Amino acid sequence: MSLLRRTAAPPRRRRDRRAAARSTLLAYAFMLPFLALLLLYHTWPVLFGTYLAFTEYNIISPPQFVGLKNFRELLGDAQFWSGVQNSLKYLLVVPVIQLLSIAVAMLVNRPLRSIGFFRTAYYVPVVTSFAVVGLIWTWMYQQSGPVNWVLTHLGLMQRDRSLLGNPASALYAVMFVTLWKGVGYYMVLYLAGLQSIGRELEEAAVIDGATRWQVFVNVTLPGLRPTILVCSLLSTISAVKVFEEIFVMTQGGPVGSTYTALFFTYAKAFQDFRYGYAAAAGIVIAVISLAFGIVNFRLTRGGRVDA
Amino acid sequence: MSTPTGNFNQRAAQLKARRARRMRLHNLAAYSVLVVIALIMLYPFYWTLITSLEPTGNIYEAKLLPSGLSLKNYAAVLSGTTVPFLRMVLNSVVICTVGVIGSVTFAALAAYPLAKMRFPGRDLIFYAILALVVLPNEAGLIVNYVTTIKLGLLEQRGPVWDTLTQYAAIVLPSVASIVGLFLIRQAYLGIPLELIEAARIDGAPELLIWRRIMLPLSMPTIAAFAILEFVALWNSFLWARILPLDPQMLPLSAGLLELSGTFATNSRATMAGAVLVIIPILIVFASLQRYFMKGIEGAVKG
Numbered sequence: 001m002s003l004l005r006r007t008a009a010p011p012r013r014r015r016d017r018r019a020a021a022r023s024t025l026l027a028y029a030f031m032l033p034f035l036a037l038l039l040l041y042h043t044w045p046v047l048f049g050t051y052l053a054f055t056e057y058n059i060i061s062p063p064q065f066v067g068l069k070n071f072r073e074l075l076g077d078a079q080f081w082s083g084v085q086n087s088l089k090y091l092l093v094v095p096v097i098q099l100l101s102i103a104v105a106m107l108v109n110r111p112l113r114s115i116g117f118f119r120t121a122y123y124v125p126v127v128t129s130f131a132v133v134g135l136i137w138t139w140m141y142q143q144s145g146p147v148n149w150v151l152t153h154l155g156l157m158q159r160d161r162s163l164l165g166n167p168a169s170a171l172y173a174v175m176f177v178t179l180w181k182g183v184g185y186y187m188v189l190y191l192a193g194l195q196s197i198g199r200e201l202e203e204a205a206v207i208d209g210a211t212r213w214q215v216f217v218n219v220t221l222p223g224l225r226p227t228i229l230v231c232s233l234l235s236t237i238s239a240v241k242v243f244e245e246i247f248v249m250t251q252g253g254p255v256g257s258t259y260t261a262l263f264f265t266y267a268k269a270f271q272d273f274r275y276g277y278a279a280a281a282g283i284v285i286a287v288i289s290l291a292f293g294i295v296n297f298r299l300t301r302g303g304r305v306d307a
Numbered sequence: 308m309s310t311p312t313g314n315f316n317q318r319a320a321q322l323k324a325r326r327a328r329r330m331r332l333h334n335l336a337a338y339s340v341l342v343v344i345a346l347i348m349l350y351p352f353y354w355t356l357i358t359s360l361e362p363t364g365n366i367y368e369a370k371l372l373p374s375g376l377s378l379k380n381y382a383a384v385l386s387g388t389t390v391p392f393l394r395m396v397l398n399s400v401v402i403c404t405v406g407v408i409g410s411v412t413f414a415a416l417a418a419y420p421l422a423k424m425r426f427p428g429r430d431l432i433f434y435a436i437l438a439l440v441v442l443p444n445e446a447g448l449i450v451n452y453v454t455t456i457k458l459g460l461l462e463q464r465g466p467v468w469d470t471l472t473q474y475a476a477i478v479l480p481s482v483a484s485i486v487g488l489f490l491i492r493q494a495y496l497g498i499p500l501e502l503i504e505a506a507r508i509d510g511a512p513e514l515l516i517w518r519r520i521m522l523p524l525s526m527p528t529i530a531a532f533a534i535l536e537f538v539a540l541w542n543s544f545l546w547a548r549i550l551p552l553d554p555q556m557l558p559l560s561a562g563l564l565e566l567s568g569t570f571a572t573n574s575r576a577t578m579a580g581a582v583l584v585i586i587p588i589l590i591v592f593a594s595l596q597r598y599f600m601k602g603i604e605g606a607v608k609g
Contacts, residue, residue, distance in 0.1 A: 024427060026513055027420035031432070034417035037483035041451055042439050048453075049446025059453060104344065110337060120596060121345045124352065127592045129542035131560040132581045135567055136351050139358075139574060142367035146354055149369035180347070188600055241445070244545060248564065262445070269449045270549055279446040286443025 052279035059275060070280035080281060082256060083264040084288065086171060090239045090260065091292070093175050093182075098232055100179070101186035102224065108187065109194045119191075122184040130181070134248025137177045138164065164250060167257035174245050174258055186231050193227030194220070229300040236296050240289040261285045352585065359578035366574060380579040389569045391555055392580065395562035398474075399541060402558050406478045406540045411533050414487035415525075419517050421488075422495035423503055440485055451480050452549060461551060473556045477547050481540065487532045494525035531598045534591070538599075541588050559584050 053070060055063035074080050108119050125133060140147050143162040151157040163173040197220065205215045243262040246252060252259035252267070262285060269278035358366060362377035384392050420426060421433055455461065460476040463469060498521065506516045522529070544560035557565060563584050567577045592599060 023424065023513075027424045027426040027429070030420045030513070030517075031417040034413040034483050034488065035432070037413065037479065038436065038439070038485070040454065041480040041483060042444070042447075042485070044454065045447040045450035046439070046442055046444055049444075049450045052446060052450070059456065107337060107340060107344075112334060112337060112341075115341075118341045118345055119600075120593070122348050123596075123600075124589070124592075125348055127538050127542070127588055128352075128585055129544060129560040129563075129588075131542070131544040131563050132584055135563065135577065135581055136355050139367060139578070140351055140354065144365065145367035146350070146369035184348070247545065265445065266448075269452075275449050275453070278449055282445030282449070283443070286445045290443060 049279050053283050055276040057276040058273045070277050083261040087261040094235045104187045105190035125181045126184040130244040167255045170257045193224045197223035355578050380575045383576045384580045390566045395559045399559040403540045407536050409482040410484045418492040422492045494528035534599045
């Protein structure tokens with residue numbers, strides 16, 4: 001096509017070129033509103049945020065370039081590193097939530113009656129705002145509340161204590177909420193993965209005399225590998241960047257036991273008004289979560305089905 | 308009867324019965340696990356609902372039934388003496404409507420050239436958008452805050468203008484949805500090019516082709532994305548909480564946190580508020596969940 005066009009007569013060529021220019025213009029017109037907002041609210045924050053990390057900035061006066069000062073200060077900031085530590089502890093959620101979601105997905109993948117109800121029920125926490133979920137669990141965790149009732153009656157706890165108010169347990173209490181809210185989300189993804197494997201392969205393995213466990217390890221799990229990659233990547237990144245739960249439930253307390261890395265950037269920016277310093281912390285967090293993303297990608301072998 | 312076939316039939320029936328029994332047992336086990344998980348997932352909601360209906364009593368106690376029934380907590384929330392709850396409902400409805408229409412329209416428009424037109428810079432733009440997903444955006448909140456202030460969206464200029472600009476401040480950052488662009492582009496790619504070529508030869512302008520061919524044929528994807536976007540907007544609270552907004556302008560989820568602050572001594576009222584925030588999203592979700600699940604699955608397979 002393009003070859004033909006190039007050998008055409010000059011007047012025709014000019015008209016073609018004008019038509020091409022018009023259609024290019026049209027293509028950009030179609031994308032204009034989207035690209036404008038994308039530049040303003042997605043691209044600009046990456047660029048300007050990176051620049052801010054090398055400045056002192058409080059919005060009122062223009063940013064003052066300070067070189068690596070923010071990063072040097074971060075190195076010695078115990079509060080930041082304890083935040084990073086808490087964020088890394090939060091990674092404990094990842095394997096637990098993945099295993100649970102796979103188990104639940106296999107459970108609801110059975111052709112049972114009213115299975116649709118259960119799938120929907122497990123998804124209700126997912127579609128509920130963290131503003132609501134966080135408040136509900138703050139109440140559930142009260143010293144005399146339902147969680148304590150269950151734990152003491154199961155013999156898991158000797159006497160009532162406030163799980164969220166106790167520095168030893170607060171982070172784990174918040175982690176449980178993340179787990180509870182997230183299982184339904186990953187369940188749906190794994191369900192999609194399971195259904196793409198299809199029953200034929202598993203049934204063929206059963207006919208060949210494989211046990212349930214063998215089928216799971218040799219057929220189901222390899223078939224799920226692409227889904228496992230996506231899901232563990234998503235949950236690793238969101239665990240490192242956990243924020244909304246903390247914001248609603250504990251505000252980083254008690255005694256900093258739930259103070260996570262991203263909560264640190266929030267506090268620095270919107271409580272201390274040190275936007276440059278907060279941006280620098282944001283960059284360090286981004287690098288950390290990127291590193292974990294890469295490790296994750298390696299561990300799941302790039303999500304390949306074979307190998 | 309001891310003929311071989313009789314024996315065979317008998318054994319087959321036995322096997323069948325045993326299999327059925329084992330199946331029943333398996334199903335029973337599966338159902339009990341399913342029910343236990345459902346209880347863990349739903350009880351917190353149920354507990355909040357019944358507690359919000361109680362007039363008095365030991366508030367945080369574990370219970371299966373409310374100790375009394377009263378709507379006074381709901382009246383306290385809706386009367387709006389401390390927090391303008393009904394106004395927040397209106398805010399949420401406006402933000403969700405504008406946000407969903409905006410993000411669907413802009414993504415559906417932008418996806419068209421990226422999927423079905425040839426023009427210089429197409430691949431560059433596409434990969435640049437892709438890179439934005441991968442690139443870290445931790446400073447996003449901070450810079451978007453600065454941008455919103457600098458755009459003058461939160462300056463006082465008169466009641467009507469202020470209302471409009473504050474809505475814009477809340478909703479604009481979430482309108483350009485990269486996920487939406489990808490989903491819709493994926494749907495467009497599946498539409499045969501012949502259809503578009505034929506329309507072009509007939510002299511149909513591109514905008515008409517988009518509206519009459521692309522949009523109708525990718526409706527399932529667009530609907531799924533619209534629901535995802537609605538749920539996300541209804542549930543978002545962080546951005547609105549960070550912006551220095553007039554309390555009148557807060558959307559529901561953000562307003563709920565305001566409520567828990569002002570009703571610090573009356574958690575039951577906050578619980579009533581929480582129930583009121585959940586109900587609309589549950590209705591939307593329950594009635595549209597088929598598209599919704601499809602949208603989520605599509606987002607992964609995409």
